[in-house]
Amino acid sequence: MSKVAAAKSPSPLRAFWLKWRFHINVLLLLVPLGFMPKYFADAALFRGDTGIGERVAGEVKVGPWSLTLAEFRNEGPRPDPAGPMKFFNAALCDTCADQVKATYLRIGKPRSLRAAGVIFFGTPYRMGAALPVPERTPADAELWVTMEGWDGTLHQGFIPLSQASPATIAWLNKQGVKP
């Protein structure tokens, strides 16, 4: 008996794989198609084609000025080494865009301008801020906006957290009350 004849013939599945593997690999091109809807939705969100955020919370009146506040994503805070972070976007009112120097966001009323919270980055038409959300934040907390004008004036306004981000309230309720 020759050596070739003695070799064990491959299983039908293995034979199919050996014969068609090159052609089957074309199917890999279909994999990115599954990710495309999310990719284009994210691209539109980042470009601002779908507005300033996934969910517009509303207008916050801050003295003579105002801003439109939106949740960047309609979800609870994301984990971060510095604690859970919630991303908000905002757009200043048309008339105040060139009057406001800085905009800050904080949970609860700020004690001072130094402790006014996180600062918004970006253009007046689309700014973003990552707000730390302590796990023991009460569900009836308020989101305070502090605006500093180029002329040195300061104005404050607030919006209930439940209105600004129902997803964050749901997240807090899920966490339970922390001491």
Place this chain on the structure above:
Amino acid sequence: MTLMRLTRACAALMLCAGFSTVALAHNPMCECKEIAGEQIQCTGGFSDGSGAPGVTLDVIGYDETILVPGKLGQDSTLTFKKPSAEFYVLFDAGPGHVVEIDQADIQPQ
């Protein structure tokens, strides 16, 4: 064998795709704890793992008077005597880059 290699490559690719959206921010962080001798030790840093030597850390009373003006040392820590008045700690790395720690949130020894 080939199938296994292909599966592994696909898994690695998907893992990379999953992590690609993670934002690389560096938010300020500060932690304070009570240590022996009625003292409080605060450690500052940033969420990207970097330290904060030389960054301002003030201990401020509820009446907004600065009780202990300080800067973090080379080891990104600052130790100070616990004030008798009500206070909070403000890690101040610049406007909008602050961390406030109320005295109630400082873990006792």
